[in-house]
Amino acid sequence: MKPDSDADNIVQIARSFVDARRAGRALPDYPGAMPTTLDEAYAVQDIAIEFAGSTVAGWKVGKIDPPVAGTNRLAGPIFADQIVSNDGSVVAMPVFADGFAAAEAEFLLRIGAMPDPAKTSYTIDEARDLIDAVHVGIEIASSPFPGINQNGPGVTISDFGNNNGLVVGDGIPNWRDVDLNEWQVRLCINDHEVGAATTATMLDGPFGAARFLFELMAARGIALTPGQWISTGAVTGVHAVSIGDRIEATFDGRMTIGCIIKAR
Numbered sequence: 001m002k003p004d005s006d007a008d009n010i011v012q013i014a015r016s017f018v019d020a021r022r023a024g025r026a027l028p029d030y031p032g033a034m035p036t037t038l039d040e041a042y043a044v045q046d047i048a049i050e051f052a053g054s055t056v057a058g059w060k061v062g063k064i065d066p067p068v069a070g071t072n073r074l075a076g077p078i079f080a081d082q083i084v085s086n087d088g089s090v091v092a093m094p095v096f097a098d099g100f101a102a103a104e105a106e107f108l109l110r111i112g113a114m115p116d117p118a119k120t121s122y123t124i125d126e127a128r129d130l131i132d133a134v135h136v137g138i139e140i141a142s143s144p145f146p147g148i149n150q151n152g153p154g155v156t157i158s159d160f161g162n163n164n165g166l167v168v169g170d171g172i173p174n175w176r177d178v179d180l181n182e183w184q185v186r187l188c189i190n191d192h193e194v195g196a197a198t199t200a201t202m203l204d205g206p207f208g209a210a211r212f213l214f215e216l217m218a219a220r221g222i223a224l225t226p227g228q229w230i231s232t233g234a235v236t237g238v239h240a241v242s243i244g245d246r247i248e249a250t251f252d253g254r255m256t257i258g259c260i261i262k263a264r
Contacts, residue, residue, distance in 0.1 A: 009033050010040065014048035017159045020144035021052075024264040026098035027144040035154035038068060042220060044158040045076065055080040058108075058229030059217075060139055060163045061209040063202070064153045072203060073212045074153050076161015078229060082140075083166045086257050093165045094264035095142035095241065100149065100162065101261065103241050104234035105187045105249035107180060107199065107206040108137040108168060111228045115214045117221070124204065127211035132226075134175040134206070136251045138259055139231045140165035141238060149238070164264075166231055169249075169257030181205055183252040185235040189245050195236030206232040 009032045016031030035041040049056065058078035064071060084091045095101035112132025115122075142164035148156055156162050172178060181200040186193055199205045209232035217224050241247065241261045248258040 006040075010044050011047060013044045013158055014051055017144065018048050018051040024096065025144060026096055026146065028146070030145055030147065030151065030155065034151055035158055038071060038074070038154060038157065041154035041157035045160065046220070048158075048160065049077055052079065056228070057083050058166060058231065059213055059224075060161050060166075060231040061213055061233055062156070062161060063233055068153055073209065073233075074157050074161055075213055075216055076157060076163045078163050078166050078231065082164060083168060083229065086167050086169045086259070090246075091167060091259045092262040093138075093140045093167060093259045094262050095140060095164060095243070096144050097243055097263045098146070099144045100142060100146050101241050102141040102238045103187065103189070103245075103247045103259075103261070104139040104141060104238055105185050105195075105236050105251070106137050106139050106231045106234060108135040108166070109133070109206060109210055109230040109232060110135070111224055111226055111230065114226055115218070115224050117218055117223055120215055120218045122211045122214050124207050124211055127214055128176075128207045130214070131207070131210060134172045134180070136169040136172065136249065136255045136257050137231065138167040138169075138247060138249055138257055139163065139234070140167070140259075142264070163231075166229060167257060167259050168229065170255055172255070186250045187236045187239055188248045188250075189239060189241060191246070191248075194239045197236045199235055202233055202235065209233050
């Protein structure tokens with residue numbers, strides 16, 4: 001059914017994605033008129049977060065390439081029940097088998113102090129000062145809509161930024177004294193290397209992702225709280241995965257984290 005207004009369309013999209021995620025079913029077609037602006041996409045996301053009714057325990061940050069309206073990153077919520085600690089055992093992470101599914105090796109930043117909700121501009125150093133830990137991790141990107149990453153950033157934003165989970169690995173000791181841009185990151189699927197890179201190729205790096213998020217959340221009127229995670233972007237790229245795949249990410253040749261992909 002065609003929505004009667006832009007507001008109805010936003011609600012319809014949000015409700016459709018939340019219902020599909022709860023049921024674990026695919027959405028072969030986008031459930032409404034696709035957002036034409038980032039503001040419209042975030043309006044969908046805001047309503048979807050409300051419909052989901054789950055605790056937001058983190059935020060994923062991804063790259064927009066090419067930039068839209070001068071913006072080169074996007075964000076989406078990570079819910080508490082989708083965050084798993086990798087304590088040495090191999091964890092199973094769910095994806096939508098008939099939707100979109102990918103794994104991404106990422107540096108994870110933990111917010112240590114609440115950003116000033118009235119502050120709308122940050123330097124890299126100011127953003128870094130609000131972080132109290134850096135961990136290695138894997139973001140699970142998955143959506144009921146198979147075309148989530150093929151129709152522009154507005155569509156990606158509208159379905160929680162295409163996030164469906166986070167695997168939190170070990171913390172990096174003395175991270176304030178480490179140049180993360182020098183760390184080589186490798187991602188393997190079923191023991192086959194599918195990507196290798198450093199964060200030197202990622203805009204202004206992991207702490208730039210934190211800066212972006214702090215500024216965006218201030219603009220959206222969303223409070224960030226200590227303990228929330230920031231998944232800072234795919235270092236080696238976005239790598240498609242299938243049910244049963246074994247994922248392993250290695251950071252600086254010495255810190256490793258893994259998971260197995262299962263159907264939601």
